[in-house]
Amino acid sequence: MTQKFPQFLVILSASFLLMGCGATTLVSTPIENIDSTPLKISDLTDAEKEHWGHLDLVTDTIPGMSVDKAYDELIKNKKGDKVIVAVLDSGIDLKHEDLADVLWTNKDEKPGNNKDDDHNGYVDDIHGYNFLGDSYNEQLEAARIVRLKLGDAATQAKAKALVDKKYADAQQQKQRYEQIQQAVKNADTAVKKELGKESYTQKDLAGIKTEDAAMQQNISILTQMLTYEDSIETVLEQLEEGVAHFTEQIEYNYNVAFEGRKVVGDNPYDITDLGYGNGNPQSTSDDESHGTHVAGIIAAKRGNGKGVEGVANNVEIMSIRAVPNGDEYDKDIALGIRYAVDNGAKIINGSFGKAFSPNAEWVYDAIKYAADKDVLFVHAAGNEGADLDDPANPNFPNDQIDNGPEISDNVITVGALNSDYGSEMLASFSNYGKVNVDVFAPGDAIYSSMPGNDYEFQGGTSMAAPAVAGVAALIRSQFPKLTAPQVKHILMESGLAPQAKVVLGGDTSNTATFNKISVSGNIVNAYNALIMASKVAAGEISL
Numbered sequence: 197m198t199q200k201f202p203q204f205l206v207i208l209s210a211s212f213l214l215m216g217c218g219a220t221t222l223v224s225t226p227i228e229n230i231d232s233t234p235l236k237i238s239d240l241t242d243a244e245k246e247h248w249g250h251l252d253l254v255t256d257t258i259p260g261m262s263v264d265k266a267y268d269e270l271i272k273n274k275k276g277d278k279v280i281v282a283v284l285d286s287g288i289d290l291k292h293e294d295l296a297d298v299l300w301t302n303k304d305e306k307p308g309n310n311k312d313d314d315h316n317g318y319v320d321d322i323h324g325y326n327f328l329g330d331s332y333n334e335q336l337e338a339a340r341i342v343r344l345k346l347g348d349a350a351t352q353a354k355a356k357a358l359v360d361k362k363y364a365d366a367q368q369q370k371q372r373y374e375q376i377q378q379a380v381k382n383a384d385t386a387v388k389k390e391l392g393k394e395s396y397t398q399k400d401l402a403g404i405k406t407e408d409a410a411m412q413q414n415i416s417i418l419t420q421m422l423t424y425e426d427s428i429e430t431v432l433e434q435l436e437e438g439v440a441h442f443t444e445q446i447e448y449n450y451n452v453a454f455e456g457r458k459v460v461g462d463n464p465y466d467i468t469d470l471g472y473g474n475g476n477p478q479s480t481s482d483d484e485s486h487g488t489h490v491a492g493i494i495a496a497k498r499g500n501g502k503g504v505e506g507v508a509n510n511v512e513i514m515s516i517r518a519v520p521n522g523d524e525y526d527k528d529i530a531l532g533i534r535y536a537v538d539n540g541a542k543i544i545n546g547s548f549g550k551a552f553s554p555n556a557e558w559v560y561d562a563i564k565y566a567a568d569k570d571v572l573f574v575h576a577a578g579n580e581g582a583d584l585d586d587p588a589n590p591n592f593p594n595d596q597i598d599n600g601p602e603i604s605d606n607v608i609t610v611g612a613l614n615s616d617y618g619s620e621m622l623a624s625f626s627n628y629g630k631v632n633v634d635v636f637a638p639g640d641a642i643y644s645s646m647p648g649n650d651y652e653f654q655g656g657t658s659m660a661a662p663a664v665a666g667v668a669a670l671i672r673s674q675f676p677k678l679t680a681p682q683v684k685h686i687l688m689e690s691g692l693a694p695q696a697k698v699v700l701g702g703d704t705s706n707t708a709t710f711n712k713i714s715v716s717g718n719i720v721n722a723y724n725a726l727i728m729a730s731k732v733a734a735g736e737i738s739l
Contacts (some may be wrong), residue, residue: 218472245349245653248615249493249638249663250505252723253431253692259617260638260661262723263507266670270726273613275510276673281494281665282324282536284529287479288515288566289647290323292488293447294496294503299323299514302539312410314537320475324515325535327473332480333448334456334522337552343452346554348467355552359662363450370442377435382420384428398422449522456520466536467558475514482647487515489507490547490655491572492645493662494669503651504644505677507666507722510673514541516714521547526555529593533562535571542672542680545665546593547658553592560603563595572672574665576657577611577627581701591627599631605681608668608688612639612660613719621694624702626657628713635688636710637663637720669720674726675733682732687737690728691718 221242240248242256277517280300290299299737302322304314312319313639341347341355351481352646388394390404390411402417421431448454457464462472479488491513496506516536529546536544544566566573576591579660582589585599595607611633611694612626623640639660641653664687671683678686697707731737 211231236616240615245316245615245641246504246643249642250507253617257542257614257617258615259621259719260615260665261507261719262721263667266722266726267509269410270723271509271670271674274674276670277510277671277676279508279543279673279676280510280514280539280590281508281511281669282514282516282532282540283487283491283494283662284518284522284532284536284544284546284568285486285525285548286519287326287328287477287517288324288491288513289645290478290515292492292591292645292647293649294500295488295491295513297497297500298495298506298511298513298541300514300591301503301530318471318475319425320467320682321539322533324477325475325532326477326517327475327532328517328520329473330480331456331459332484332521332734333444333454334520335451335454336449336549337523337554339450339452339454340523341554343455346463347662351552358548359450359552363446364443366442366450370446373435373438373442377432377439379417380428380432380435383417383422384432386411387418389675395427420604444521455699457525460701465553465555466529467527467530470531473517477517479517479647480652484521485646485652485654486519486658487517488647489642489644489652490658490662491515492651493659494545494666495516496645503649507663508669508673511666511669514539518588523550524548524738526558526592527552527623530558530562532554533559533573535567535669539603541571543572543574543665543668545662546573546599547656547661548574549578549591549593551590551592553590556592559593563607564604564680567680571606571666572668572683573578573607574661574668575607575609576661577609577629577633579612579625579656579658580627581625582627582701583700584627586633589676591632594632596631606684608634608641608659608664608684610634610664610720611636611655611663611714612655613637614640619697619707620699621711622698622700623655624699625655625677626660628708629701630712630714633719634684635664635714635716636660637648639663664720666719667725670722671725671729675729678729678733682739684727686725686732687720687730688716689739690724691720692718693718705726 214346248258249260250263251258252262252265253259265580292553306313318325338355338358426432461471495508495511495513496504498505498509516532519534584591595602611628612623613636614623637660639657640655642659643653646652668683697709700706
């Protein structure tokens with residue numbers, strides 16, 4: 197669900213194509229009308245960029261979740277009860293300096309003895325479970341439908357049309373990125389030679405006086421690139437990421453012949469074929485970073501002077517490796533949800549989604565099982581910039597069928613915000629929907645943990661969901677008697693409700709207010725949520 201590579205727009209020369217890869221009255225909030233909040237004029241500082249999701253709209257004029265304010269004024273030194281949050285995702289770097297101290301540990305299991313000591317059906321599951329075994333790269337579900345002829349004729353035809361188009365698009369985009377990459381490399385080399393130094397600025401480029409057409413072209417290319425990033429080195433890194441992204445799509449995601457599941461050894465379309473995977477949900481490489489980033493947003497160790505501050509201060513992260521570099525299998529998600537529930541998780545974060553779900557009923561049943569056990573499921577809305585209420589834009593799993601009634605009241609679906617308060621506050625990639633999206637939260641350019649004790653910015657509704665999961669964990673920690681549905685509705689009803697129209701899908705001609713593109717019309721606010729939670733817990737408010 198992460199935005200995997202930069203979507204910057206470049207024009208290199210005529211030979212290259214233009215390309216683009218209401219606060220509730222029940223809450224004692226000081227915000228009477230947030231639409232009167234002035235727009236932020238100055239650029240974010242580096243510190244604000246790394247922490248903006250925790251800031252306060254009124255104080256900082258940044259649409260964060262008021263997490264800092266919640267700690268300073270409400271939580272203070274109150275730790276609350278420990279809450280287990282399952283990260284149903286790719287693997288997590290279990291050794292990360294900001295995560296190692298907040299991991300869930302199965303104390304009834306003895307590590308490394310190759311036995312199921314606690315008789316929960318999973319061997320050596322010390323910090324969670326790995327349903328992917330040794331697999332990583334995968335097809336998208338549409339490609340699997342084509343390869344295995346799953347579903348009815350209409351589903352197969354729809355999947356094939358999508359795969360054919362996306363495969364051809366990926367080939368074309370890869371070629372374009374490679375052309376641009378080579379042009380930038382050539383220009384960079386030529387200018388470095390001309391200037392006689394290894395680094396240069398816009399001013400250096402402007403100072404080159406030449407009548408040579410090739411050098412003028414090189415200067416033009418590099419000048420254009422430096423309007424997007426601060427250095428050509430960064431530009432080249434991002435272009436390399438783009439090439440890698442489209443290469444993966446060609447070789448794995450939309451490659452109908454690829455079979456990534458073979459190494460696992462199970463039948464992923466048989467829910468009764470159990471006993472696969474292993475007890476090590478560690479990420480397999482630095483490239484498998486998604487789960488680590490998500491976990492850091494929720495629970496990176498607060499106050500340790502390292503990296504980032506997680507939203508929640510008293511949680512244990514359960515790592516469930518079930519999302520490959522491609523589409524997840526319904527079987528893994530269904531079993532992963534059940535594993536989390538059976539092993540004590542009170543919140544499950546699901547930063548994943550797909551357009552086809554051949555065995556959606558397995559996941560629906562698992563979500564209902566979680567509801568019966570009072571477990572909240574937080575799900576990312578997806579990154580297509582689309583209206584999920586349109587049947588042409590499905591995003592599985594969800595909590596209703598064909599825009600009908602919810603199958604259970606324990607699922608909250610989250611869209612993404614960026615840090616620019618105002619008309620462009622909705623992240624351009626974020627999906628939305630009056631029926632299918634519940635709330636919005638910070639999700640664009642979020643700084644969090646990465647494998648190898650590293651930290652980076654990533655963006656996507658994948659980052660917005662764990663922000664909300666973190667606030668949910670705060671509520672369940674401070675007010676442990678509240679139920680999952682109560683927590684869900686507190687998150688939805690206590691948020692801030694901007695009345696101004698925002699741009700949808702990056703299309704400035706398409707705008708709407710938040711109450712037209714989500715169930716609640718609100719952006720999540722930790723400070724307000726904790727105040728409302730205290731009133732619900734005290735019986736002053738009923739939900």
